[in-house]
Amino acid sequence: MARTKKAELEIERLLWRAGFGPRPGDTKRLARKGRKGAVEELLRPRGTKWAGPEAKVEGAPLDPLNVYGHDVLWWLDRCVRTRQPLAERMALNWHDHFATSNQKVGDVELMVKHYFTLRTHALGNFRKLLLAMLNDGAMQMWLDLAGSDKSSPNENFARELMELFTLGVNNGYTEKDIREAARALTGYTFDYDTKAFGYDADRHDTDFKRIFGKRGRFTAIDVVNMAVEHPEHPKYLCSKLWSYFTPRPVPKATLRQMTRVYKASKYEIKPVLRIILNHPTLYADLDAPDQVKPPVVFVAGMLRRLNRGITYDSWTYQLNEMGQQPFYPPNVAGWDQDAAWLSPATIRARFDAVGTLLRNDIKDGSLQGTETVDQAIASAIAATGRPLHTPRTRAAMKKYAAAAVDGRTDEWEIKHYFPERQRVLRHLLLAGPDAQVC
């Protein structure tokens, strides 16, 4: 029994870190496969079917291109309903890594294409992902690659390519490297009227450049390849990947192992993820989780667990108040992760969002005055999909559940306070301290 329990806790941990938490039945099914088997299933997603109810707002399907805020719901819906949780989670992680915002792009169609670029290569090859980024319309606008001309090369893409995408701040390159790379990255064009992206050889700087100590008539593709082949790149990227799955520092030997595998596989992402997802660090202290769920994971995970879909559009502004709207990262460096997710304001926003979700679940007068404390707690746990909670939370719930109806014997009191107790218990399980971490 204790062994089953541990196996399920491990799977639960894995599903939160490498996805958006379990849908009903996931944990038990994968626990039978064991940790390793579960990791392999996540790494080799099959089938494209969606689970759970389709998103609808006011009875109509989402219209992300034409209705403000539906873009955020559209991405959230994919996280809620995916049967390929690791690939979907990696798309969100890559969105943090490449941090392109519609705030500047101003074109949801381009942003949706950008999402598919991230999603297509989510578990693929990093070099290919980066080359796809080079040709991605939203990215070309975000970092001013489109329109960069040999007469005045724009340095934004070259700078972020080194600083954020491949090497890390001041890690193995100079300002001169950035300027020279920017020259190699000239020639991309964009026509606002026709929305056509193109390449104009006349606007490309064909002269010699010197980048990372090498000299040549380098092109944009050369620059991407040189950045990926730079000796500092594997360590940087593998550390970054590690950081998405655990707040704990990466052991030196593990980092060496990851960079070796990453280089040997010519920049494949999957083998690195396999090492991370099988690492004991990920499964440490199963009863004391230490990763803060990003807001999208918090919300999607709750809806998955409850087998609910998106039925209203408040999630868009609620995610904004929690500090994470897909398609709108705060700046080129993406979102601050881990503890930075939690502030009094964002915790309040998480709490309020759960309140909105539960708003109409239990009506006054729907519960009997004979319900005991244990029955009330058991009912709340079952209704919220049996979320993990600590003995401390359990004790607090017991204390509250007794006090909430103490002396409430009048008919109107029973009508109101017993359902109220149930609302509060469910709210606590879905939005309390235990629900914020995984």
Place this chain on the structure above:
Amino acid sequence: MAHAPAPKAATAAPVISRMLVHASEFRLNPSRRVVPAGVLIIQVKNIGQDDHDLAVRAANGHILKVTPTLHSGDLGTLRLKLKPGRYWLVCTIPGHEGHGMVRSFTVKKPVKKPARRR
């Protein structure tokens, strides 16, 4: 909507179309350039730094509707009933149209087949 004296209109719900426009210096980027005749709800998001607004101008030059001035980050909404024809989205803040804040769109007779979903 409810105010129509529906004699034989039990079948046809009014066509309501949506359009999202992003406004910035000095560009209007509509999510679509062709809409069916009927009610059109346009939302406009100011993603620029400066103030902007959004007006719909008919072929005869008349401004049909205009949002209030939108500060950076503001969202505005216009609701119009449009007949087939060519219309222009413009920012009416002096000088902005000349700088490029103008785009045309076309209103077409609605086709009888059900709207395609995406």
